[in-house]
Amino acid sequence: MNLRKQQGTSSIALEKPVYIQSAASIAGKKEGEGPLGNCFDMICEDPLFGTDTWETAESTMQKEAALLAIGKAGLKPEEIRMVFAGDLLAQSIASSFGIAEMGIPFYGLYGACSTMGESLSLGAMAAAADYGDHILCATSSHFASAEKEFRYPLGYGCQRPLSSTWTVTGSGACVLGTQPPSFRSEGDSMPLRKGRCCAAITEITTGRLVDFGLKDSLNMGGCMAPAACDTIYQHLFDFGRTPSDYDAIVTGDLGSIGQKILLDLLSEKNVDIRQVHQDCGMLIFDSQAQDTHSGGSGCGCAAVVLCAHLLPNILSGKWKRILFVPTGAMLSKVSFNEGTPVAGIAHAVVIEQKQVS
Amino acid sequence: MNLRKQQGTSSIALEKPVYIQSAASIAGKKEGEGPLGNCFDMICEDPLFGTDTWETAESTMQKEAALLAIGKAGLKPEEIRMVFAGDLLAQSIASSFGIAEMGIPFYGLYGACSTMGESLSLGAMAAAADYGDHILCATSSHFASAEKEFRYPLGYGCQRPLSSTWTVTGSGACVLGTQPPSFRSEGDSMPLRKGRCCAAITEITTGRLVDFGLKDSLNMGGCMAPAACDTIYQHLFDFGRTPSDYDAIVTGDLGSIGQKILLDLLSEKNVDIRQVHQDCGMLIFDSQAQDTHSGGSGCGCAAVVLCAHLLPNILSGKWKRILFVPTGAMLSKVSFNEGTPVAGIAHAVVIEQKQVS
Numbered sequence: 218m219n220l221r222k223q224q225g226t227s228s229i230a231l232e233k234p235v236y237i238q239s240a241a242s243i244a245g246k247k248e249g250e251g252p253l254g255n256c257f258d259m260i261c262e263d264p265l266f267g268t269d270t271w272e273t274a275e276s277t278m279q280k281e282a283a284l285l286a287i288g289k290a291g292l293k294p295e296e297i298r299m300v301f302a303g304d305l306l307a308q309s310i311a312s313s314f315g316i317a318e319m320g321i322p323f324y325g326l327y328g329a330c331s332t333m334g335e336s337l338s339l340g341a342m343a344a345a346a347d348y349g350d351h352i353l354c355a356t357s358s359h360f361a362s363a364e365k366e367f368r369y370p371l372g373y374g375c376q377r378p379l380s381s382t383w384t385v386t387g388s389g390a391c392v393l394g395t396q397p398p399s400f401r402s403e404g405d406s407m408p409l410r411k412g413r414c415c416a417a418i419t420e421i422t423t424g425r426l427v428d429f430g431l432k433d434s435l436n437m438g439g440c441m442a443p444a445a446c447d448t449i450y451q452h453l454f455d456f457g458r459t460p461s462d463y464d465a466i467v468t469g470d471l472g473s474i475g476q477k478i479l480l481d482l483l484s485e486k487n488v489d490i491r492q493v494h495q496d497c498g499m500l501i502f503d504s505q506a507q508d509t510h511s512g513g514s515g516c517g518c519a520a521v522v523l524c525a526h527l528l529p530n531i532l533s534g535k536w537k538r539i540l541f542v543p544t545g546a547m548l549s550k551v552s553f554n555e556g557t558p559v560a561g562i563a564h565a566v567v568i569e570q571k572q573v574s
Numbered sequence: 575m576n577l578r579k580q581q582g583t584s585s586i587a588l589e590k591p592v593y594i595q596s597a598a599s600i601a602g603k604k605e606g607e608g609p610l611g612n613c614f615d616m617i618c619e620d621p622l623f624g625t626d627t628w629e630t631a632e633s634t635m636q637k638e639a640a641l642l643a644i645g646k647a648g649l650k651p652e653e654i655r656m657v658f659a660g661d662l663l664a665q666s667i668a669s670s671f672g673i674a675e676m677g678i679p680f681y682g683l684y685g686a687c688s689t690m691g692e693s694l695s696l697g698a699m700a701a702a703a704d705y706g707d708h709i710l711c712a713t714s715s716h717f718a719s720a721e722k723e724f725r726y727p728l729g730y731g732c733q734r735p736l737s738s739t740w741t742v743t744g745s746g747a748c749v750l751g752t753q754p755p756s757f758r759s760e761g762d763s764m765p766l767r768k769g770r771c772c773a774a775i776t777e778i779t780t781g782r783l784v785d786f787g788l789k790d791s792l793n794m795g796g797c798m799a800p801a802a803c804d805t806i807y808q809h810l811f812d813f814g815r816t817p818s819d820y821d822a823i824v825t826g827d828l829g830s831i832g833q834k835i836l837l838d839l840l841s842e843k844n845v846d847i848r849q850v851h852q853d854c855g856m857l858i859f860d861s862q863a864q865d866t867h868s869g870g871s872g873c874g875c876a877a878v879v880l881c882a883h884l885l886p887n888i889l890s891g892k893w894k895r896i897l898f899v900p901t902g903a904m905l906s907k908v909s910f911n912e913g914t915p916v917a918g919i920a921h922a923v924v925i926e927q928k929q930v931s
Contacts, residue, residue, distance in 0.1 A: 307664030
């Protein structure tokens with residue numbers, strides 16, 4: 218089955234597995250107090266990350282996550298062949314400022330909260346085609362910079378509807394390559410490997426923009442669920458699989474309301490993912506105790522949950538194969554104010570446990 | 575020379591030529607009155623493109639350019655395997671709304687005015703790796719949506735310093751693939767081919783973010799020139815070439831002031847591109863007669879000049895090999911107001927004339 222060129226498909230079966238050589242996550246204080254608090258590499262208590270502005274805080278966080286991932290792989294920045302990164306801010310300034318200083322060939326992305334899926338997809342495509350030994354994929358979001366960008370000044374203390382999600386302050390970064398991760402000479406690196414177990418990207422399904430006509434920017438789960446449905450359905454169709462072929466199908470940040478809609482939409486297509494579905498937005502916060510309503514969101518949400526929770530579950534042997542499906546809502550404050558609907562997009566990557574020698 | 579994986583390089587020599595199977599350009603009224611006015615596929619006299627807002631106007635223009643390029647290649651949208659597109663607006667809404675309706679697997683980019691270079695680079699990498707037979711690369715900018723996004727309300731009638739550039743209203747789109755463009759059954763397609771002559775992307779050099787500490791958003795040429803210098807120098811170094819190996823080295827939108835800085839910076843490195851340098855921002859307007867000061871800018875500038883002027887010169891045999899180097903300035907109104915410097919980036923692609931049977 219040559220899926221790569223096949224018309225009508227949205228999927229690529231990579232010619233060789235692309236290993237996630239290392240993964241790093243940095244999260245904010247609130248995320249550190251949530252259910253995954255013990256899993257992050259670093260929790261920063263200062264929401265400004267020692268800087269003067271929310272935007273610089275986010276840039277700094279993303280750069281630190283990138284440096285951490287590079288270091289864990291036992292590499293130096295100059296050994297990274299190219300980086301795929303993006304964020305939620307206008308003109309992706311969190312990515313272009315932080316990582317700028319590292320001098321790595323740079324491809325800027327915009328995929329809203331699906332960015333980790335987009336960057337892993339493009340990074341894996343590039344690695345599998347031998348365009349580089351080490352490729353960095355990174356993204357971030359910050360509660361305060363996102364509120365400023367999309368909603369109201371924090372000082373207003375606006376009430377949030379129950380459908381709203383809480384933008385995660387966090388950044389995740391992965392180094393990809395076709396060689397399995399290995400311990401480098403110094404011995405102080407922490408590649409993504411447990412004994413012979415590694416995690417590798419083997420397949421990708423590229424998302425399409427799906428517009429259901431929803432206009433409510435405080436119900437992002439509802440706006441993104443149709444896109445998640447489209448990508449998951451297309452993925453299963455392209456590979457001729459059923460949900461039971463996966464130990465987990467993990468969407469990005471639909472939250473509890475978006476999850477209900479996704480399950481309903483897939484039911485209408487006779488696909489039942491109830492047994493295996495999880496959502497990063499629901500995993501990262503205890504939404505009752507932490508008052509985050511529908512759940513967590515933001516590019517950083519799927520990224521840090523992947524690096525801190527999903528990948529360790531693959532290494533530990535709990536899961537052999539998962540479908541990771543970050544979801545994004547395409548809107549800006551300008552398009553929102555102009556009454557344009559919020560289209561969604563979801564990029565899926567298959568991550569499998571691989572035994573290496 | 576295996577440039578693909580080589581550490582320290584920023585370049586990739588593609589395994590096989592990636593043909594530009596078709597190219598389309600749509601421009602606004604002012605661009606239509608400029609020196610290249612006769613070359614565009616379509617000139618729209620109505621700056622709103624029949625819509626209600628500048629953003630929707632830009633979306634519409636980009637979608638029309640994409641459809642035109644797809645049609646010229648004799649294809650239907652469903653035959654496009656994936657699209658790489660982006661624009662200048664916050665959250666890239668011009669790209670995510672217009673092209674959304676076409677239902678093509680979509681990768682959103684943000685590379686400021688370097689976006690055509692970024693999309694052609696990623697599109698060529700994907701095509702050369704056999705990830706799809708037909709890959710669409712598109713971008714756009716619109717004078718009014720860009721002024722609204724970055725500067726002042728048009729109604730203020732602000733004076734513009736002489737270092738400023740005029741954002742081009744225009745959109746360019748190309749269909750890429752490893753098969754040479756051919757006339758399809760219907761006979762009404764207009765692939766990018768003249769007899770046996772075609773244009774193909776053969777090499778790419780990925781840009782790095784270069785920050786010279788400049789903070790003047792009304793001197794974008796100055797902010798981007800160091801990045802153009804970095805990419806051009808790195809490209810020549812990676813391939814062991816001199817400027818005379820190119821019939822033209824064409825930067826994106828440095829304008830006349832940025833050009834001077836670029837030539838100076840390269841002189842300091844003992845590289846002289848004076849004989850072959852051109853700049854899309856200087857080609858598109860008669861800056862004296864059209865009062866555009868330093869020249870044209872915006873993602874659409876390099877894109878429409880490529881499609882309407884550079885590619886035809888390659889097909890006609892005037893040029894055998896050019897280096898196309900769109901340049902971008904990484905800023906947002908937030909980062910500008912916070913006093914952050916404007917980093918630049920430039921992505922280069924080599925486009926060569928190929929004779930096919």
